[in-house]
Amino acid sequence: MTAPQHLTITGPEDILGYVPHSLGYWPSRSLVAMTMQGKRLGATLRVDLPEGASSRHGLEDFSRTVAQYLLADDDANGTLLMFFTDDEWTDASGPPGGRELLADLETALGLAGMPVRDAWYVGAEYWRNVYCTDTGCCPLPGRPLAEIRDSRLNAEMVYLGSSVGAPPGDGPAGGPEPEENPAVLAAEQRWTETLCGKSASRPQFERVLDTWESALAAKSGTTQLPHEVAGFLRATLCVPSWRDAVLVMAAAGRPAAVAGAEEFGIFSALPGPPATAPAGMEAPAATARPSIQPAGAAEPGSSPVPDNGEVPANQEVPGYGEVLLGLTPLVPDWTRMKSLEDAMLQLAHCGPGEAQAAAWTAKAWIEWCRGRGSYAHASLGRALEAAPGYRLAELLSEVVRRGTICGWAARREAAWQKFGTDAA
Template sequence: MDTTPLDPEPAPPPDPFKAKQAQDILGYIPHALGFVPAESAVLISLTGRRLGATLRLDLPRHRDADTLTGFADAAAGYLRRHRAADSSLLVIYTAAGWDGTPPAYAVLAHHLLAGLARAGLPVRDGWVVGPRHWRGLYCTDPQCCPDPGHSTDRIAESVLNAEMIYRGSQVAASPEAALGLPEAVPGWDRERLRTGVAEFAGNFTGNWTHPDTFRRTLGCWEREVTGGGLPEQDMAAFLLASLECTGVRDALVVQVCLGFDAAYGGALGSGLLTAPRPGTGFPAGTGTGLPEWEPDRSPGEYGSGFARILTGSTASPPDWGRVDAAAKLLASLYTAAEATPRAACGTILAWLEWARARGSRAQSMVDAVLGECADYRLAVLIHGLLASGVLPEWSFDPDTAWPGTAPRAA
């Protein structure tokens, strides 16, 4: 069963757009996902007449009955996690099998319809979309669905698609393009940055996990994550050098999601802070004082929370504003970085996409990391996580899932 990449989107806010026709719904889906699906099954939950969660899965490679049944049940199970839903819509995106009788996609659709019905989410309507045409899944009326179907231009010309574009929503051509990584970072000299990273790494090797050094390092990250802009070049070099330490890297993920207290306390409670000597030679402007920290939980509680956020095994969500800000910062650092710091930035970006339940983008990012650094351990683990179809617990509740940036439709 191939259930990845997987992309659920949260339910719409109270004042969504109106989807009145099939082409409105088909125009909405790329905005909900951020890219144009290909060879995908897209399921949308409904609560009454309101569109809810949007779920995208790669079409299964094998089409035997057992595989298709398993695929359909898994897809329905994911959509069923939207507890308020009472029915669904189904869209299959494929360039293959339009000219058979019945067409090849009909067998897959049959299994999906049955799986959704078993899950209590009967399909109210469905469509198939190809490169140039779209039609109702089971429409045989030539007046409604002439062979081979309606032009996809009608989707692009839909009122809802035009309204979303007017409101600022953008659709990328692929998950890779949807990552939005910058091609270069203005004001940063690559050679100077490389030299700076090497110098900081040399100064701090073996000392990153001293408690005082760790606190100051997380303090530097905190200022840049919350600062809203790009760091000075020396600070960028220091941040990149710090990612050569896996303890800093993992704590940064927790810090982005939950703040400094959870990150430092979790690292301490997990036994990561073991270096015997503090590091020296912090970048200019960081000050000499340590970030204040007064624990309000036991080391064990901090360590447990640290682990739960990294594995997504908690219903308590990250701070989504911090996640979005950190993703922008890390995208710039990734573009400018090399070697291990680049792999670390890319892997954290992949994790943040997974946390936001954007599996296709997470897969694209982790594939890029592994293409350059095939044995980067955390990237290998995230690749396995994506392959299993596991999603963080918070992504299945509209109240805790990432709210997204695109407008919503109903």
């Protein structure tokens, strides 16, 4: 996530106070690096600090990896470093091993064209500037953390509606775990039997997308899906081609979802059983056929898709792989993806099984698209608990483990904005 442009930084307390809001939690045993674009804050990266016994070679590799991640910010020309550690210190050298790691990071980031402009140690009770040796302005062991929590910028972030929660993995992701919903699970079973044998049906595919579009148009925050609809949606998540189409549709529009399914050849030319879906869940007219905006195309809205959903022959439609990796469209539909996340959380909490694994994996993908790898990792853990070996969760886990950054998260103009359009 990138920093809000309209916030004014007046001192290090403001920078350090912004970090927990950027991440969504107060980091522990973490290196937080923020790129600088001139005098403006850029992207935020959090990685686990290397183990205290790391070798000289290990610290160098770690530092080069951090620099490689930050190179995703093409406009970066400097870096700020924050070492959040549980280890305390008694002198200006900071926590054990801090100076050695800092030296390697300075070298790696300098060679990458993003020299370290400033750095701080943040402990359990105190914080201090890494480079300051004047005990007049930087008393030992440091300044109290209350200065960060009481900073002006922290107050402004709270005013904007930001909050700092528990770290990913501390307690149930997405809030307290509710009890299973027997009514939804019964509906899921009925719909699983009804939809059996229809995965290659083009009419059924369209009804699935209609229902998801209608559900997403109505879903926000705490709005509860009707039991019958929730059961239907959970059943559709157990068909991989439908599950993938829903993810693509949320980010890139329905034409991309349909065209990708056609490209994969999932539809049968033979007539099948009649398509079916919960009553009253037709796609809303205003959003049934959104336009798409592949990379390199004209401005959004300049080439709309006709109401019949057919894509003009001269308009390129992004493939599933390009969308799922965040390479296209230029900017995804973040509002629709938030609605999808809300729906997936509700479906995940209805009960166990493959549908729960699919819902947690979808949430993980959305978090990865936002550039929040820690949250994605936590949701993937829940997915693999629900269905060990779930293929999409395993694939995305490998992507997250390697530190691969989603294409949208790597570009300021496309990146998710936690605080709205004024917080670029």
